[in-house]
Amino acid sequence: MDQVDAVVVGAGAVGLAVGRALARAGHETVVLEAQPGIGQGVSSRNSEVIHAGLYYAPGSLKARVCVRGKELLYALCASHGVDHRRCGKLTVATSEEDLAALRGLQARAVANGVPVQWLEAREAIALEPALQCLAALHSPTTGIVDSHQFMLALQGDLERDGGMVALASAVQGAQLAERDGEPHVVRLADGSELAATRLVNAASLHACALARQFDGLDARFVPREWFAKGNYYALQGRAPFSHLIYPAPGDAHLGTHLTLDLGGQAKFGPDLEWLDVQSPEEIDYAVDPARADGFYAEVRKYWPGLPDGVLHPSYSGVRPKIHGPHEKAADFRIDGPALHGVPGLVNLFGIESPGLTSALAIAEDVAALL
Secondary structure, three states, X not given: OEEEEEEEEOOOHHHHHHHHHHHHOOOOEEEEOOOOOOOOOHHHOOOOEEOOOOOOOOOOHHHHHHHHHHHHHHHHHHHHOOOEEOOOEEEEXXXXXXXXXXXXXXXXXXHOOOOOEEEEHHHHHHHOOOOXXXXXXXXXXXXXXXXXXXXXXXXXXXXXXXXXXXXXXXEEEEEOOOOOOOOEEEEEOOOOEEEEEEEEEOOHHHHHHHHXXXXXXXXXXXOOOEEEEEEEEEEOOOOOOOOXXXXXXXXXXXXXXXXXXXXXXXXXXXXXXXXXXOOHXXXXXOOOHHHHHHHHHHHHOOOOOOOOOOEEEEEEEEEEEOOOOOOOOOOOEEEOHHHHOOOOEEEEEOOXXXXXXXXXXXXXXXXXHO
């Protein structure tokens, strides 16, 4: 049986970033990916937004790794020539209740160390003449990135430091080591096995189910998974905006926002559709054209000039949640040996948005734990 220093399961943005960090630390590292290419799961179905870190509870893991990850991501984009744009974002208030939510968001941003600027209506409309609002919060460090270029850069660094990505290599489970220094034995779907003293579960939608197949991990340390779909609708024609536009946040959902890609194409979403499925294999990624009907009224609150009939189904993604529809949003979980008692094992659970932005910071944390 072959043995390496480290195995990472999952070659999305987070798995590749973790593999890169471990390889850079001098560990012989293999990233195992079930799909025939990198980044074909959650990482291929996101908004490609570089999040500033406005929304997350001060002191939370999400807040810390988002703010740190954003700095690392911008630096990597600059050093590796990854296409990106620091376009900024306006979060807008269109009602009196929104103003209070926006003030709360401003306080949270300040607590998280995220630069923001309060704009009165005339200042916001001077920046974006098509906008309608009572006030806006300008986040200059929000941006957009070509996520696939980012992942190719991570893979390139990983391989340059002696690591490798093994595609079409689905993992079925593992026999975990009982003592420090002993190897975990990872079982692959083709019947082969690979031993490693460090094992990182970065399997995203599959992370909880995979962790249940780790012999030697107490079931108490594996949360229940939930799947929440987000549908996106593309705008026919060009949008009259140069910033991302988000409505003031509601309860559990950030509202129907306008994001731009690097070509200037606008899309709206994601919405929030809880799925009644037990496994990722049951997910239907088709976007229902009828769901766009509800988008028009929401978007017209801040862009009254949105024409009829211009929103078309684009794509959807599914968030790997570890809380249900009526529960408080969970923080990211980076579960290391101090929690579950298994030497050399890290499970990553509930890594949804802002996972792409946070990938390099999560990787730093995982490397430090191992």
